[in-house]
Amino acid sequence: MILASASPRRKELLSLITPDFEVVVSGADETCGIREPREMVRFLAEKKACSVARDYPGETVIGADTVVEAGGEIFGKPADLDEARRMLAALSGKVHFVHTGVCVVRGGESLSRTFTTKVFFRPLKRGEIDAYLAEESVLDKAGAYAIQGPAAKFVTGIEGCFFNVVGLPVSGLYGMLGELGAV
């Protein structure tokens, strides 16, 4: 089995399903003309999985992509700390959605699906946002936060899969692997 991802979080989460996989980072570019977030992440997950699967025929290959959707805007990984600050200010005191697209390619078959988790943030003071950005490195995190780190204190609740927010919906992926006969 191959995980087509550079994300250390995804590696950790896939190891909850099996210890038996390798990481091959996909060279696929993350450009995408799709604006609907659930379709966008599914498309990008397919792009990542398929680009690795071409080089490893016969292997089971998993790709994923995560974005945050808040008030009609889509937040990927912030380009810099100013953008990160703007993203966190937009999430403050509101509900947002974290969408992770997952694609599994196995033999001639493939499955792709989007999983969504609703996340509630309490209102954040400007100083809290600055303090958080000083303690956590967020430029590699969609929406400029990591629920599994100190941003946990901003989260008043979630609806849906916690692991999906971290980058891989473990039980959803396990189901997809089962459907394709990979586990």
Ligand SMILES: Cc1cn([C@H]2C[C@H](O)[C@@H](COP(=O)(O)OP(=O)(O)OP(=O)(O)O)O2)c(=O)[nH]c1=O
């Ligand atoms: C919202 C959120 C995202 N994230 C991370 C998971 C993903 O690594 C990242 C979203 O970026 P992605 O572009 O989905 O993934 P990536 O660039 O890290 O890795 P690859 O494309 O090679 O698979 O944000 C958290 O770790 N915690 C969170 O709470």
